[in-house]
Amino acid sequence: MILAIAEPSVPASDAATMEAVSCAVQISAIRSSTVILASAGKDFEEFRNAEGVRLPCDVVLIEGQSLAHYNAEGYAAAITGLIDHLNPTEIVIAGTSRGGDLAPYLAMRISAAYISVVTGVRGEGGSPVYTRPCWHGKMEMDVVSRRERTVVSVQPGAFSAAPLVGDERFHVERFPVSVALTATEPEGTLAVSQGDDTGLANAEVIVSAGRGIGNRENLSLLMELASLFPRSALGASRPVCDYGWLPYGRQVGQTGRRVSPRLYIACGISGSMQHLAGMRSSAHIVAVNNDRDAPIFRHAHAGVVEDCATFIRVFLDLVKERENGKATQSEEI
Numbered sequence: 262m263i264l265a266i267a268e269p270s271v272p273a274s275d276a277a278t279m280e281a282v283s284c285a286v287q288i289s290a291i292r293s294s295t296v297i298l299a300s301a302g303k304d305f306e307e308f309r310n311a312e313g314v315r316l317p318c319d320v321v322l323i324e325g326q327s328l329a330h331y332n333a334e335g336y337a338a339a340i341t342g343l344i345d346h347l348n349p350t351e352i353v354i355a356g357t358s359r360g361g362d363l364a365p366y367l368a369m370r371i372s373a374a375y376i377s378v379v380t381g382v383r384g385e386g387g388s389p390v391y392t393r394p395c396w397h398g399k400m401e402m403d404v405v406s407r408r409e410r411t412v413v414s415v416q417p418g419a420f421s422a423a424p425l426v427g428d429e430r431f432h433v434e435r436f437p438v439s440v441a442l443t444a445t446e447p448e449g450t451l452a453v454s455q456g457d458d459t460g461l462a463n464a465e466v467i468v469s470a471g472r473g474i475g476n477r478e479n480l481s482l483l484m485e486l487a488s489l490f491p492r493s494a495l496g497a498s499r500p501v502c503d504y505g506w507l508p509y510g511r512q513v514g515q516t517g518r519r520v521s522p523r524l525y526i527a528c529g530i531s532g533s534m535q536h537l538a539g540m541r542s543s544a545h546i547v548a549v550n551n552d553r554d555a556p557i558f559r560h561a562h563a564g565v566v567e568d569c570a571t572f573i574r575v576f577l578d579l580v581k582e583r584e585n586g587k588a589t590q591s592e593e594i
């Protein structure tokens with residue numbers, strides 16, 4: 262059987278959990294096997310209260326006092342207990358911040374192969390062949406496991422999080438564990454401030470800055486471009502936030518916001534998997550990049566191969582010219 266692991270402390274309908282289940286279902290079709298979704302924690306109120314969740318598999322709740330707060334040591338020990346009980350061939354975990362922490366730890370613990378950042382899976386001779394990006398997303402590689410057991414972490418956004426065909430009344434079983442933590446002792450979690458409200462969630466148009474904009478000063482050009490559209494907002498890739506050019510609340514991607522505006526204008530953004538995870542569902546993607554081979558062009562509906570600042574200045578001038586032309590025409594009338 263294939264074991265999918267739910268994202269800790271979130272409802273069963275969480276996108277990351279659903280994506281892990283989607284991948285597990287694909288592996289189970291290749292192996293002619295079944296899927297079980299396991300969630301570890303102390304209190305499953307939110308998980309249980311998720312309304313209208315449809316799952317194509319049964320659920321096991323791994324319950325333990327030491328699992329109140331996520332920590333790799335406790336979670337890996339608890340999940341190992343269930344693995345010993347169920348004997349899965351694959352353990353599928355969403356490649357979120359927590360999943361990226363847990364998956365290699367768990368793989369080491371159970372002496373399994375570890376395949377990270379998986380974006381696709383297909384069958385060959387009844388065994389799964391995994392696809393993952395390499396060379397900063399410019400190439401993809403196929404990977405097969407040589408071990409009897411494999412831990413797979415799934416790239417957020419790569420598998421469908423849409424409600425899966427299944428049953429609302431999936432069977433739920435409890436699996437109590439007692440885990441003694443020896444290396445770590447979690448003391449709680451602190452929410453990190455995401456900065457001011459950015460308007461990203463409701464924006465119809467997002468102009469997003471990447472490292473390729475070159476410097477903080479060029480942000481004013483992007484702001485002017487965004488101001489042409491009502492209900493627009495400024496987004497950013499991670500390096501732009503790391504440099505302190507914009508606050509982290511504006512970061513789009515796997516560890517930032519997930520957005521799906523009507524128009525996403527990516528300026529000087531290469532199109533890493535982690536950035537795409539947050540914006541690939543945008544209705545229209547326009548990319549401006551001076552490298553014609555940048556991966557973002559494979560996902561963009563329209564592309565401009567040009568220096569960002571040059572393109573935006575020319576575009577803004579054209580808009581102004583058109584507006585001046587319209588104003589002169591109406592004066593003549």
Ligand SMILES: Cc1cc2nc3c(=O)[nH]c(=O)nc-3n(C[C@H](O)[C@H](O)[C@H](O)COP(=O)(O)OP(=O)(O)OC[C@H]3O[C@@H](n4cnc5c(N)ncnc54)[C@H](O)[C@@H]3O)c2cc1C
Nearest residue numbers: 471472473498499514515516517529530531551552568569
């Ligand atoms: C666990 C993890 C989580 C992550 N989460 C996120 C996340 O949530 N969001 C995120 O964005 N990243 C995230 N990252 C980082 C991610 O891997 C990339 O490093 C990042 O997205 C790259 O940002 P970028 O495209 O702005 O920069 P780069 O990859 O450096 O790309 C810059 C682009 O600008 C182009 N360029 C250069 N000069 C110009 C110019 N003058 N005019 C036009 N184009 C130009 C270049 O050709 C290049 O394509 C994460 C990484 C990890 C490991």
